[in-house]
Ligand SMILES: Nc1ncnc2c1ncn2[C@@H]1O[C@H](COP(=O)(O)OP(=O)(O)OP(=O)(O)O)[C@@H](O)[C@H]1O
Ligand SMILES: Nc1ncnc2c1ncn2[C@@H]1O[C@H](COP(=O)(O)OP(=O)(O)OP(=O)(O)O)[C@@H](O)[C@H]1O
Ligand SMILES: [Mg+2]
């Protein structure tokens with residue numbers, strides 16, 4: 035059984051203007067040990083796909099109009115809120131794109147780490163080496179120790195001292211490591227990372243990529259890595275899915291898709307990467323003629339499928 | 342040579358020692374001896390690791406921080422101690438686009454109002470009447486690839502990348518001369534990034550804009566900038582024409598930055614897991 039199996043997922047978002055279809059039939063399967071890069075157009079639905087997996091979209095605005103999401107065989111869209119709470123931060127770790135939902139500026143790093151650990155330990159006390167019958171104090175102490183150990187293993191020196199600090203006292207790279215640690219403290223089977231290195235310089239970025247790579251090597255987890263950086267995908271991912279306007283237009287092993295892209299949109303993306311090693315005359319963005327050809331290719335594929 | 346639009350001379354910045362809740366934080370020297378001169382119509386790039394002092398430098402350029410040493414001149418005039426009217430006029434001539442589109446848009450305001458707000462403040466200086474605001478907002482949205490249908494939406498209804506386009510439209514609304522761009526495209530997909538970079542180039546030609554461009558993406562800097570400065574722990578370690586600095590870096594630090602760029606060719610990527 036696949037760790038994550040999304041099939042024909044349709045999602046509409048409601049606003050006062052009415053309902054807009056956002057995801058138009060997403061199929062994606064993530065096995066353990068795989069790192070899926072999800073790339074694609076701004077606004078194509080990458081983040082909403084990620085948020086759907088842990089069902090974090092408010093049901094006042096999000097309406098699932100078709101398809102299903104299976105996590106380890108469990109039907110996520112039809113699971114109760116209690117089950118979902120256990121999955122989030124437990125078996126599914128998330129790093130959000132929206133920085134404001136990530137770290138609360140008014141609480142110490144340690145407080146936030148310990149809360150995340152205790153939350154995850156409610157269903158899986160073993161992650162803190164507990165049986166579930168310990169006192170509150172013992173649980174907190176275990177959560178504290180596990181947090182320190184995890185931060186240290188992520189290369190954050192003096193973690194014990196750092197736990198007493200507030201987010202603004204950390205550099206961007208340090209904060210990002212804390213976020214990954216928070217997502218990993220529950221020892222999830224699936225990590226969903228939405229643009230985790232976008233704000234970072236290339237040196238810190240490469241540290242973070244090594245870190246995620248190591249986690250997959252050591253724990254055989256599955257990863258969904260949402261990014262705009264095709265260099266990062268080439269560096270880290272085993273597979274890649276390319277999204278355009280609510281659809282996955284191309285998918286496959288990185289060695290295939292990035293070496294010999296088949297879809298016109300994937301090629302457009304590859305052609306738009308600026309390189310630091312040579313002077314480029316003009317990068318091609320997506321102009322209307324190109325957009326028409328992309329739409330035509332998508333329409334043609336859709337016809338083949340229905341035929 | 343004509344007078345530079347932006348001139349930074351011997352700039353140093355020390356964050357003062359502060360007594361906080363948890364003891365005293367010692368004084369911290371963030372910038373030392375910065376000399377940069379940017380000509381009108383030029384694109385100047387700034388690259389360096391996280392924490393190297395890039396934001397501190399832009400805050401000094403904008404006159405939001407008082408330099409500890411040296412000074413910043415915009416069009417020959419200091420950027421601090423201007424009085425209220427002077428400050429407003431300077432604000433219009435220098436705009437900044439931040440990296441984080443989330444934090445810089447008011448969630449309660451429609452896109453129309455967000456952009457028109459800038460026009461309300463600076464409209465008189467620009468000679469744009471109130472009745473012309475909506476037309477101008479529409480033109481700006483079109484310039485950044487958004488349409489009439491987005492006019493009365495709120496920020497949460499846009500994706501991260503769409504929000505960044507709104508930010509750029511807002512900065513351009515007041516027709517600035519110097520645009521400081523702090524990671525303006527890092528939230529965008531590479532095609533939209535290319536669109537925005539091309540848009541910035543076109544606007545530069547048409548309007549004679551000057552750019553001060555900060556990015557972690559050295560490819561973006563190479564594509565956009567004429568010259569670049571590399572900053573390491575608050576000091577400029579080298580500066581010059583982009584092609585020269587990136588093709589034949591004289592500093593190990595610059596080489597390290599170049600080497601850390603992940604290449605989109607999967608064959609050149611040792612970390613990658615095999616499918
Ligand atoms: N709360 C919401 N209400 C209505 N529409 C929304 C909402 N959130 C997102 N959308 C729309 O859904 C689409 C997909 O958004 P999503 O954030 O998933 O894009 P994305 O692929 O992650 O883009 P980016 O690369 O810019 O982060 C966008 O067109 C966006 O405008
Ligand atoms: N208000 C402040 N008080 C004390 N130190 C500060 C303050 N703001 C920044 N610093 C310190 O000054 C140094 C430079 O910070 P700055 O924000 O300018 O870096 P940056 O180059 O913009 O980094 P990034 O790429 O992460 O945005 C850092 O070591 C930072 O910790
Ligand atoms: Mg997103």
Ligand SMILES: [Mg+2]
Nearest residue numbers: 392395396397
């Ligand atoms: Mg900064």
